[in-house]
Amino acid sequence: MRNLHFRRAARTSVLGTAALIAALSLTACQSDSPAPAAYDAEAPAPQKPASGASAAPASDTGNGKETAGDTGTSGSGSEGAKDSGSESAKGSGSAAAKQQRSSASLPTCTGENTKLTITGVKRPVNHMLLTVTNTGSKACNAFYHPVLRFGEAQSVPPVVEDSKPQAVVTVAPGESAYAGVMTSSADGSGTGGYSTQDLSVGFLDAESKSAGDMVNVPLSKDVYVDSTLTVTYWQTEMDDALMY
Template sequence: MRSNRIRTTALAATALLAALSLTACGGNDNGNDGKAGAAAPAANTTATTPDTGKDAKDTKKTDSDAANAPAENVSTTSKSSTGGSKSGKNSAGTTASGSKSPVTCTGSNTKVTVSKVSRPINHLLLTATNTGSVPCYAYHAPALGFDDAQAAFPVLRDSIPQAVVTLAPGQSAYASIGLSGEPDGQELHKSAHLTVYFTGKSNQGSTGAPAKLTLPAGTSWGDNGFVTYWQSEMADALMY
C-alpha cells in the first residue's frame, strides 16, 4: 500500500510538473507571440518609413521635374520676350513697337546745307536733314573746320538743348554759326569751304563721315565766333 501511495504521489508530482511545464511553455510562447506581434508592426513601420521617405523623395523629385519643365519653357519664352523688351530690338533690328532703333546722325545719313541769314547779322545757318530710313540722334554740337583751320571752332555752351535732338526720316536739325563775336576789331579769315563733323553720345571726337560744304561767297569768320548745339527748331538756333 505504501508502495502504491508513493507511486501515486510520484505520478501526481510528475503530472503537476508536466502541467507546470506546459503552462510555462505556453506562457513563454504567448509572451514571444506578444513580442513578435509588437515587433512585427515595428518592423513593418521601419520598413515602410524608408519606402515612404523614398516615395516622398520620388514624389518631390517628380513634382520638381514636372515644375521645372514648364519653368524652363516659360524661362525660354521670357528670355525671348524680355530680351526684346530690354534691348528694344528683334532680329530685324526694330523696336517692340515695330519702329526701327535710332542711330547717330552723320554725314552718311543726313544732307547738310549751309546758308546765309539776314537776322541775326554775321550768322550762317546749318541744316541737317535725315535722309536715312531710321531715326537718328543729332548729338551735342557740330564740330566745324573752315578750310584748313587746325583749331576747332568754339561751341556756345549756353545753347545746350533740354534733350537730344532726334530726327525721324525727313526731319531736320539746326545750328547757327556766329561768324564773329565780341569784341569788334578782331582779325577775320576768309574761307570758301566748311567741313561739318558729327559727334557721338560720348562727345569724344567725331563719328562717321563728315559733311563737306561750300560756303556762301564772301564768308569771313573770326576767332571769337561760335556754333550752337543742334536744335529741333530753326528759331531756337537763330536766337543766339
C-alpha cells in the same frame, strides 16, 4: 309742487356747473399740450435700430472712427486710388523707360544718313544757319553740336553752352535739325580774321566722340570768320538756333 320745481332747478344748476368746470379743465389741459410740429416731406424718417443693435448714431461708434460700413467704403476707395496710382506711375515709368531705350537704340546722325546745308541770314548779323536733314529710313540722334572747320583752321570753334537743349535732338526721316553759327563779331572786336569758301562739318556720337567722316559743305561765296566764331548745339527749331 313748488318744492319739486326748486329741487329740479337746483339739480340742473349743479349739473350745469359741473359741466362747465369739466369743460374749463379740458381747455386748460389742451392749452398746456405742445402744438403739433409742421410737416416736412423732405425730412428723413427716423431709423429704428435693429434688434440688439446700439441706438447710437451710425456715424459714431464712440471711438471717433467711422462705422464698419463707412470704413469699408473708404478703405476700398483708398485701395482703389492707391492701386490706380501705382499702376499709372508704373505704366508711365515703363513708357518713359521704353521711349528712352528706343531713343538710345537709334543710329547716330552722320554724313551717311543726312544732308548738310548752310545759308546766311539777315538777322542776327554775321550769322549763318546750318541745317541737317535726315535722308535715311530711320530716325537718328543728332548728339551735342556740329564740329566745324572753316578753311585751313587748326582748331574747331567753341560751342555756346547756353544753347544746350534739355534732351538729345532726334531727327525723323525727312525732318531737319538746326545749328546757329556766328562767323564774326559785329563790332569788329574779333582777331585773326580771314575769308574762305571751304567748310567741313563733323558729327559727334553719344560719348562726344567723332562719328563718321567730316562732310564738305559748299559755300556760295566767301565767308569771313574771326576769333569770335562760335556754334550752337543742335536744335529742333530754327529760331532756337539763331537766338545766340
